[in-house]
Amino acid sequence: MERNQEIEKLQEVFNQTLKLISLYKKTGLPVPFALKGNLGEFIIAMNLLKKFPKCKVDYRGGAFPGIDVFIENVKIQVKTQIKRPPEKFKNGEWDNESSPTIKKNTLDKKNVILLFL
Amino acid sequence: MILYLNEDFSEIKKSNIYIFNQEDFRYFNTKFCWSGKSKGDYTIVNVLYVKGNAPPKLKEKIDFYNKSEYKELFNKTKEDWNKIESLLQLSSRKSTTLRMVDATNTHAICLVGHMQIGTIYNLYHREMSSLHPSLYVVPSEFSHLYMTCNENGDYVLKLRDTAEEFVEDLVQANTAGYYMMFHRAIPKNLAWAIFVEVSNEVNRMKHKVISWESLETTGSSLLEKEKTELVH
Numbered sequence: 341m342e343r344n345q346e347i348e349k350l351q352e353v354f355n356q357t358l359k360l361i362s363l364y365k366k367t368g369l370p371v372p373f374a375l376k377g378n379l380g381e382f383i384i385a386m387n388l389l390k391k392f393p394k395c396k397v398d399y400r401g402g403a404f405p406g407i408d409v410f411i412e413n414v415k416i417q418v419k420t421q422i423k424r425p426p427e428k429f430k431n432g433e434w435d436n437e438s439s440p441t442i443k444k445n446t447l448d449k450k451n452v453i454l455l456f457l
Numbered sequence: 458m459i460l461y462l463n464e465d466f467s468e469i470k471k472s473n474i475y476i477f478n479q480e481d482f483r484y485f486n487t488k489f490c491w492s493g494k495s496k497g498d499y500t501i502v503n504v505l506y507v508k509g510n511a512p513p514k515l516k517e518k519i520d521f522y523n524k525s526e527y528k529e530l531f532n533k534t535k536e537d538w539n540k541i542e543s544l545l546q547l548s549s550r551k552s553t554t555l556r557m558v559d560a561t562n563t564h565a566i567c568l569v570g571h572m573q574i575g576t577i578y579n580l581y582h583r584e585m586s587s588l589h590p591s592l593y594v595v596p597s598e599f600s601h602l603y604m605t606c607n608e609n610g611d612y613v614l615k616l617r618d619t620a621e622e623f624v625e626d627l628v629q630a631n632t633a634g635y636y637m638m639f640h641r642a643i644p645k646n647l648a649w650a651i652f653v654e655v656s657n658e659v660n661r662m663k664h665k666v667i668s669w670e671s672l673e674t675t676g677s678s679l680l681e682k683e684k685t686e687l688v689h
Contacts, residue, residue, distance in 0.1 A: 433508050442485060448497075
């Protein structure tokens with residue numbers, strides 16, 4: 341499959357996933373973690389395909405335990421968070437970007453080479 | 458990756474991508490992670506701003522991440538695609554020649570030859586690459602690693618106390634090819650480096666592993682000791 345086709349394929353799935361997430365949001369249902377995760381994984385995979393056109397990029401998206409994308413032999417895990425609004429407290433507020441939970445072994449045993457947040 | 462979505466989640470307004478390599482993993486913490494206490498899982502927080510006085514318990518957690526080192530980390534890792542570039546360059550390298558450089562303020566040095574680099578990238582970081590593209594410096598947390606000879610004259614990697622699994626992985630990853638590694642914790646301010654030339658032939662490598670440059674620094678006596686250990 342040509343690189344452009346690979347990107348288009350991922351783009352299409354990405355678009356549909358975003359639509360589905362939006363549907364959850366509109367209907368007031370909680371958005372499944374897996375869908376949010378997929379969104380980030382698609383974005384990273386597409387970026388890698390574009391930025392490293394000569395490298396083999398292998399999107400796994402959860403099919404390979406703990407590893408979402410390979411680029412050549414580099415193992416990547418993608419953590420995706422939808423930005424939350426600032427958190428208020430009694431006399432103020434704070435804002436942050438935070439990572440979803442990362443399993444202890446992922447970092448302790450260095451099961452991945454790169455972690456995308 | 459942090460996604461900034463519009464109100465109905467139908468559009469991505471902005472996304473921030475932070476790229477962490479294994480050297481950055483030490484910044485992740487159990488604080489603010491719901492399963493941090495129970496399972497030892499991790500998270501990381503980029504504090505954007507704090508207004509007013511947070512309640513004491515919350516403040517303690519915010520303060521942990523609201524430090525300059527975390528701000529620098531997030532600045533440094535944002536869209537840092539060079540990290541991948543570096544990994545891919547390493548993967549394609551078949552042999553490595555390391556030259557003498559002024560490695561002042563270096564804690565430790567790791568030399569690596571032909572190997573399956575992707576697996577062991579975590580040993581390096583690229584700060585020294587401006588001095589020489591083939592020189593990588595091992596973060597100080599790996600100071601428990603060292604190299605020695607076994608009874609067959611092969612150089613093998615040993616560990617002092619911890620990280621056993623890591624080292625096993627390292628060795629296994631290289632059984633198909635070969636690798637060369639030396640590591641020693643080095644006190645600061647010792648300006649020194651190691652010469653290594655690694656050929657693609659295993660036998661040659663065994664006999665031509667390391668040569669040392671004479672040093673004009675306070676580290677020379679230490680190096681002489683190292684040299685003796687390695688050669689024998």
